[in-house]
Amino acid sequence: MQNPTRAICAAALLLAVGATGLPNISSVAYISSARAQEEYLPTEKDFFGKWTLSGSAIRPPRDMTDAPTHEQEATATEFQQTVTAFYGAFDYLEITADGRYNFHQPGDPASGACVWCGTWSFSKSSLWLKLDTAPRLDIYAKDGDIQMTYTAEPDEKSKYAWLVFGWTKAE
Template identity: 65%
Template sequence: MENRTGLLRIVSLFLAFGIAVMADIPGVVPLPKAQAEAEYFPTQQDFIGKWKLTGATSRPPRDMKTEPTAQQEADATLFQETVTTFYSAFDYLEITADGRYNFHQAGDPSSASCVWCGTWSFDKSSLWLQLDTAPRLDIYAKEGDMQMTYTAEPDETSRYKWLVFGWTKIE
């Protein structure tokens, strides 16, 4: 009888321990939509289509070691307005599955004509336009808007890395 009581105590101890451990393991809970969208990794197919410029801003480059001066921020904002005017002159940006992109001129009826175009590559969930400024295109949510940032600075200017443009798919 004593052996049974001892065995029962040991089993009860393990059972209590198991219940305590299980209580600490979270159940499978659905992710909030915002968190799920933040963890989305697009494929290159997600970038294929026509995109319309829908927004622009400037922000200090991520690799900037010091706080930006008021003059740097003013220069970046002015430059962002200039580049936004440039992009606004195009009807849309078309990204094709064959590795090409084309900024279409307003009213251009032909998708074959090349106004300002080139090739792109896909790496690390981003689409990269082949330009001196190395524009990087990212999509953070399935069927979401696309964000364009610049990772290079031609001619030693520091303003390109401040630019951020938002694009919305139109087709």
């Protein structure tokens, strides 16, 4: 007796969905292969290698409720230029499979001493450098560039939350 009842309920549900929602489903269900490529979720190994700084920008923090003032944007831009100069002083960022990263100075041999280095972790499709500012590295497309954003503030008035850096694979 249960099987015929379930069959009738399922058929009624399908008819109801078909009658009311079918036109809407067809426009939502299709995802192109190009769009699927945009939704790439990287693995740890996608971050391994040498990366060179390719650009930087400022972006208001995501939790900022009011529109930024001209003064806030000017201050963030000035700070971004300082941090960009700092990163620009390094030849490349190296991320290794053994859980370490190293910013290499110009002229350092590949196995050179650690100038500014540390360890990283991988979580939620992002690589996280273990620093006070918790830089988060993301890749949004296969073989794409890294976007570095900061998720922590070393002090109350820090401007790190405004910074975005791009890194391109060197090898």
